[in-house]
Amino acid sequence: MSEGWVVVGYSVVYGFMILYTLYLVGRTRRVNRRKEG
Amino acid sequence: MRQRSHQVLNVLAVLAIGAGFTFAVLAPSERTQGDFAKIMFVHVPSAWLAFLAFGVTLVGGVVWLVRKSPLADRIAASSAEVGVFFTGLALVTGMIWGYPVWGTFWDWGDARMMSTAIMFFVYLGYLALRRSIPDPETRARRSAVLGIIAFVQVPLVYFSVTLFRTLHQGTTVVRPDAPIDPEFLRALMINLGAFTLVYLAFTSWRTRLARIEDELEEAEALSDFEIAGSGITAPRLGEVTGDV
Numbered sequence: 001m002s003e004g005w006v007v008v009g010y011s012v013v014y015g016f017m018i019l020y021t022l023y024l025v026g027r028t029r030r031v032n033r034r035k036e037g
Numbered sequence: 038m039r040q041r042s043h044q045v046l047n048v049l050a051v052l053a054i055g056a057g058f059t060f061a062v063l064a065p066s067e068r069t070q071g072d073f074a075k076i077m078f079v080h081v082p083s084a085w086l087a088f089l090a091f092g093v094t095l096v097g098g099v100v101w102l103v104r105k106s107p108l109a110d111r112i113a114a115s116s117a118e119v120g121v122f123f124t125g126l127a128l129v130t131g132m133i134w135g136y137p138v139w140g141t142f143w144d145w146g147d148a149r150m151m152s153t154a155i156m157f158f159v160y161l162g163y164l165a166l167r168r169s170i171p172d173p174e175t176r177a178r179r180s181a182v183l184g185i186i187a188f189v190q191v192p193l194v195y196f197s198v199t200l201f202r203t204l205h206q207g208t209t210v211v212r213p214d215a216p217i218d219p220e221f222l223r224a225l226m227i228n229l230g231a232f233t234l235v236y237l238a239f240t241s242w243r244t245r246l247a248r249i250e251d252e253l254e255e256a257e258a259l260s261d262f263e264i265a266g267s268g269i270t271a272p273r274l275g276e277v278t279g280d281v
Contacts, residue, residue, distance in 0.1 A: 009076040009133040010058070013083070013126055017054070017235065020122055024242050031249050 043241060050238040053231035060224040067221075076134040078224050082232035083126040084153075088191050090120025090236060091160065095188040098181030107251065108244075110177040113184055115243035117163050119236055124157045131205075139204050148201035149194065156190040163187060173251070 057078065067074035097113025100106055131150065132142040144150060163183050170176035198207045217225070 003072055005133055005137050006072050006075050009130050010061075010079060012129050012133065013079045014054070014058075016122070016126060020239065024239070024246065027246055028242075031246060031253065034253055035249065 043238075043245070046234070046238045046241065050231070050234040053227075053234045057224075057228035057231035060227045064220055064224040065218075070138060073134060073137050074221075076130055077221075078228045079232075080127060080130040080134055081225060082229045083123045083130060085229060086232050086236045087120050087123040087127055087156075088195065089233070090116045090123060090240070091156075091184075091188055091191055093240070094120065094160075094163075094184040098184035101177050101181045105174075105177075107173070107177070108248075110173075110181070111244050111247040111251070112240070114164075114167055114180065115240045115247060117160055117184065118243060119239045121157065121160045121164065122239070123232075123236070124153065124160065128153055128157060135204070144204050147204045148197040149203045149205035152190065152194045152197045156187075156194055159187050159190060173254075 061075055061078040064075060064078070066072050093116035094113045097109045097116065100109035101113065128150075131153075135144075136142045163180060166183060167176055167180050170179060197203065198205050
């Protein structure tokens with residue numbers, strides 16, 4: 001029971017870090033495309 | 038060279054997060070809360086990094102007002118975005134920690150929770166304000182003023198646990214009368230360092246992106262612009278004077 005909430009907490013933190021990284025990757029690609037085009 | 042230093046920072050941040058997770062797993066269970074207390078290793082650094090991020094936004098705003106430096110404006114905006122991200126993490130991890138310990142995810146009367154939520158929405162408003170103003174100078178000036186005023190909330194959030202009666206526990210780490218367990222403190226500090234590296238990596242990446250976007254916008258504004266419809270474009274000086 002107690003471990004379950006801890007796992008949820010850490011998953012949320014690392015999950016959102018990965019999501020924000022993916023957002024930055026996508027935005028960088030879009031900007032680079034605009035730059036080349 | 039600059040690209041390489043960004044990559045090194047990103048790799049360091051990932052490694053530090055790995056180290057932080059390892060120390061968090063290996064830290065002993067807390068006497069009364071058991072393993073629940075281990076959420077502290079991600080909750081506390083998230084909250085502290087949010088404070089740091091909004092502090093950088095404040096400094097960036099002041100520097101822009103004094104020197105009109107576009108870099109200061111970009112750093113302020115990037116830091117605010119990353120600060121909102123960390124505030125969101127602090128809120129969510131606080132709720133996840135609160136449910137098993139307090140029996141509720143949220144208490145509308147709690148000063149720490151409510152002040153943090155208000156801070157989150159005010160800085161979301163800061164980001165919305167930036168998106169709503171197309172002129173770069175007006176945008177920088179207004180957001181600098183808002184960034185300075187909004188920072189008032191940071192000490193309010195920090196001291197809310199001592200100023201008001203809250204469900205949230207009081208100051209834990211900086212307390213000479215009841216020092217934190219050394220093993221807990223070590224895991225907390227390693228995670229704090231790791232989150233700081235993540236903050237630096239995100240903010241520098243976001244600032245770089247903002248610079249390229251600004252340059253693109255400037256280049257597009259300088260190129261032939263359409264006045265009304267696709268057939269009418271702005272006349273060039275040579276065409277007007279006949280000196281083509």
